[in-house]
Amino acid sequence: MKNIWTIFSTDWKNIATNWVAALLIGGLTILPSLYAWFNIEASWDPYSQTDQLPVGVVNEDKGATIRDKEIDVGKELVTKLKKDDNFDWQFTTKDKAMDKLEYGDYYAVIVIPENFSEKLSTVMNDEPEKSQVQYYVNEKVNAIAPKITEKGASVIVDQITSNFVSEVNGTIAELFNDLGVELEKDLPDIKQFEEYVFKLEKNLPEIHDLISSSYNDSKRVSTIINDVQGLLPQAKNVTNQGLNTIDETTAFLKEAEQRLNELAPKVEEDLKKAQQTAQDVNAFLSEARSADIDLSSSKAIKDQISKQTKESNQQLEEIEKLLQQLKEQQQNSQSGNETNGEQGEGNNASQQSIDQAIKEVQAIQESLSNIQSDSTELETLLSEQQGEIDDTLKTLQNKSKSTADQIDAFVKEYNNNIEPKVLAEIESAKQTLQNARSILGEVQSTIPEVERILANTEGNIAEGQDILEYMLNEYPYVNAKVNELADRIRDIQGETDINEIIELLKNDPAAEQNFFAEPVQLNKNALFPIENYGTGMTPFYTVLSLWVGALLLVSLLSTEPHHSNVHRNYERYFGKLATFISIGILQTLVVTLGNIFLLQIGITETIPFIAFGLLISVVFMTIVYTLVSVFGDVGKATAIVILVLQIAGSGGTYPVALLPEFFQSIHPFLPFTYAVDLMREAVGGMVKARVQTDLLYLLGFLLLFLSIGTFLKGPLSKGTKKLTKKSRESGLFH
Structure with a gap:
């Protein structure tokens, strides 16, 4: 134990007495947090900036006539879009819009064809035809922009559909109301007809x-x-x-x-x-x-x-x-x-x-x-x-x-x-x-x-x-x-009363039209409310920065002590591990406190957020350090491969159910899975059972890699040294 402390204290004494080392360690302490902060800020609320995405709108609709009433849905849509600031709507001709879309100046183009209103008017015919809105998108410009603009196009279609359904149902409601009044007048004749049928x-x-x-x-x-x-x-x-x-x-x-x-x-x-x-x-x-x-x-x-x-x-x-x-x-x-x-x-x-x-x-x-x-x-x-x-x-x-x-x-x-x-x-x-x-x-x-x-x-x-x-x-x-x-x-008499049907048909057409314009209102009830997209991505980027911080440390700092009087492998292992963990704790304090006070992210449980971050840093640093300490350069490569797999398979960005089968299968075996979930509990609101589960799995990973470092460093050290020496002889590795 004394030798472990000696290694740890010596490392910090050297850092404190060597300004270059102190400067490098300071940089390694802050650098991982920058990785998290920049990504969180960049994804803070991207959907609120869609008004800067240029989308071309081409209106070729020539209008139509329904029962002596002139309609021009395309013109009405253009009028409404000019008042809409969800996107940077650009109203132009089809040729110019397609040129700009091909060049990349427009992210998407929406074309309203000339027969748009005419086909909508066929709703009054025996065989109505559906109107079509042509949507063009340049998907190579950006991976996310097409999805956002597609949502905008869907909003346009939904808006047209809502207005059309509202108008049609308003007309139908008027017809139903008239029908109900007529049925009420003809109720004696209907009753008499029933008697005639029975007779x-x-x-x-x-x-x-x-x-x-x-x-x-x-x-x-x-x-x-x-x-x-x-x-x-x-x-x-x-x-x-x-x-x-x-x-x-x-x-x-x-x-x-x-x-x-x-x-x-x-x-x-x-x-x-x-x-x-x-x-x-x-x-x-x-x-x-x-x-x-x-x-x-x-x-x-x-x-x-x-x-x-x-x-x-x-x-x-x-x-x-x-x-x-x-x-x-x-x-x-x-x-x-x-x-x-x-x-x-x-x-x-x-x-x-x-x-x-x-x-x-x-x-x-x-x-x-x-x-x-x-x-x-x-x-x-x-x-x-x-x-x-x-x-x-x-x-x-x-x-x-x-x-x-x-x-x-x-x-x-x-x-x-x-x-x-x-x-x-x-x-x-x-x-x-x-x-x-x-x-x-x-x-x-x-x-x-x-x-x-x-x-x-x-x-x-x-x-x-x-x-x-x-x-x-x-x-x-x-x-x-x-x-x-x-x-x-x-049967009809047994199932319903014609008076009820009359009451159902009789209505207020204006109220019915307003109802069908928005028949369903979505009342969002957030169980664990998250302020914005950046807050939702904070757990993932914070955990990712802690793993990146560990990789930076093992890349720049030596995992072997320079004290010749320490010969036991486990002492050397735990001595240097203490140094790495201490620096990782500093990295964690910087990134977590920066999230809270610098970015002012709305975190529900701040103290658990910091504490969970410290635990995750200890677990990640132990895993990365152990891999490099025991396996050398192979361990570094392994740590990088694990990072790549965890970014895709942990469910930090996309739900696990949407991932390919391979990533779904490795998901339960990745430390990121439980680290990201634990940080989410602190950000959005904790569920005790999930916290306990995540803590148990993280402690399990910690104990596993501590055991590997304790029991395998000695037996594998000679082979690791030979591999390291051989790789450096190539002149490509340090």
């Missing part, structure tokens, strides 16, 4: 049944029409025959009426004669009763009565024949009416009157026959007994009187009822036949129209059958779609 869904089976029934009925109607069309010729014939029959019956009635008019006077005359005969018989019998009857003249009386009754019977028979003829005429008339579909109720009444008249005539004939028989009986009685003559005459008188009365009553009945009724019925039958003929005439004239209608109806029914058949074929599709629509409406 249609419910009634579709019944509609299907009706269509099927109509289709079947149309087939039956077609058959009926065909049958009717087949019967029309027969109907024509029947109508023509009916008209002929009516004409014949009318003519027959006229003839009957004329005959009746001709017979009526004769019938009346014959009835009067029969009545007079009955009266004469009655008068004759009265005289016969009142006078003495000559029985010998009974035969004459009988002959007289027989003659008169015979004449009356002949007259009555003539009347009966006329009535029979009239009856036949009435029956013929009735038969004609029935053939033409007429009901002859009046004819029936007339026939009943004629039949009654015939019966009455037959009754009178019978009475006259009785009188004639009685007259025969009178003759017989006169020959037998006179006493009964009076009774017989009385009976004859009564019968003749009754007959006369019957004839008288029949005459009145004939004159008052039979003849007028028969004439009236004939006239009624003629009128009925005339009406029937008029109807049949209309039927006859209507048959061609019926034929035409039936032909048209047959065509319409055929067309209707096609439509009904099409409807039946399409029914499954319609049924499925209506049910699908109804289910969708029910």
Whole structure:
């Protein structure tokens, strides 16, 4: 231990007594801090200086028209960029801008093409096209500048996009607001439409049944029409025959009426004669009763009565024949009416009157026959007994009187009822036949129209059958779609309320436009705030300066003591190590205190920052010194190689996740990894667990290289000396 102290104290005594050595050591103490300070200052806040980067802007946009509204996005962008100081915007032509970019005067050029606004306007078309901004960059001018200018170009695109989205969404918001108002007005109709859909869904089976029934009925109607069309010729014939029959019956009635008019006077005359005969018989019998009857003249009386009754019977028979003829005429008339579909109720009444008249005539004939028989009986009685003559005459008188009365009553009945009724019925039958003929005439004239209608109806029914058949074929599709629509409406009703949709659509267009101009605001919440980029790079450059300081020391100072009385390798190792560490501590105090007070870096934990720096300096100096002390010039080269690997693989500048796989794999084995992380904890704010981890790993590196120096310096010293001697013999190394 004494020898170690002797080596250490002697080195500092020599420094203190030799002004050149003191000056060199002073330079080695300050020089590493300059390396850190210059780099930190240079990277203090480079992004705040982008206004000095010249970027060319070329506007070739010719504008466009959207719904009668002129737009010129390129012109608006130029106006805004002239007020923007993020970059040194240079507005020029494309040729001049490309020349300056190629020469290096511009770091980038942004070109707005002539169809920029035109393509933006296609947003209103069915197939919108994206507008493009051409961005040119000269990447050989600087490694970082293209990334910065690219960020500027992105800002321009984002600004255009934001403004465009704001305008478009403002327009859409106005349309949505109008749509919401219209929906609110049409809400009763929408509700009614929903009810219609549900009602249609419910009634579709019944509609299907009706269509099927109509289709079947149309087939039956077609058959009926065909049958009717087949019967029309027969109907024509029947109508023509009916008209002929009516004409014949009318003519027959006229003839009957004329005959009746001709017979009526004769019938009346014959009835009067029969009545007079009955009266004469009655008068004759009265005289016969009142006078003495000559029985010998009974035969004459009988002959007289027989003659008169015979004449009356002949007259009555003539009347009966006329009535029979009239009856036949009435029956013929009735038969004609029935053939033409007429009901002859009046004819029936007339026939009943004629039949009654015939019966009455037959009754009178019978009475006259009785009188004639009685007259025969009178003759017989006169020959037998006179006493009964009076009774017989009385009976004859009564019968003749009754007959006369019957004839008288029949005459009145004939004159008052039979003849007028028969004439009236004939006239009624003629009128009925005339009406029937008029109807049949209309039927006859209507048959061609019926034929035409039936032909048209047959065509319409055929067309209707096609439509009904099409409807039946399409029914499954319609049924499925209506049910699908109804289910969708029910789903929508279950998922949301149309009133909520209306409220969603109704909005303030200006507020919506402002919202879409910046729909998301980024609120930065820094967990461990860092003032600027230079502060963030302070841990890396500080640690790097400590390693560089160690390299400078081993390059200029000897790692071997010049005291010949010290022979133990570990004493020589630790003696010179103490000198190197002491100088490294001075380097660390200069750089850390300079960061705090000279650069005024915002360090959260100043005391830990200095303490961590001192520990890191001890670890780094031990590593570098041990490599050179044990391995000589090979150790120097090894220390430089480790430095290079640590700059790239420690994650001091770029996140480890962005590094190549090789550097990611060596990252956990590099002292820089834990030194930079430990200094970051002091600069930004400490997490105790990370500090403990970093300290453990750094102490582990310290113990490792102390062990190497302690146990390997002696065994490897002879070989190291030979390598050093051999290298110096070349005249290239000192």
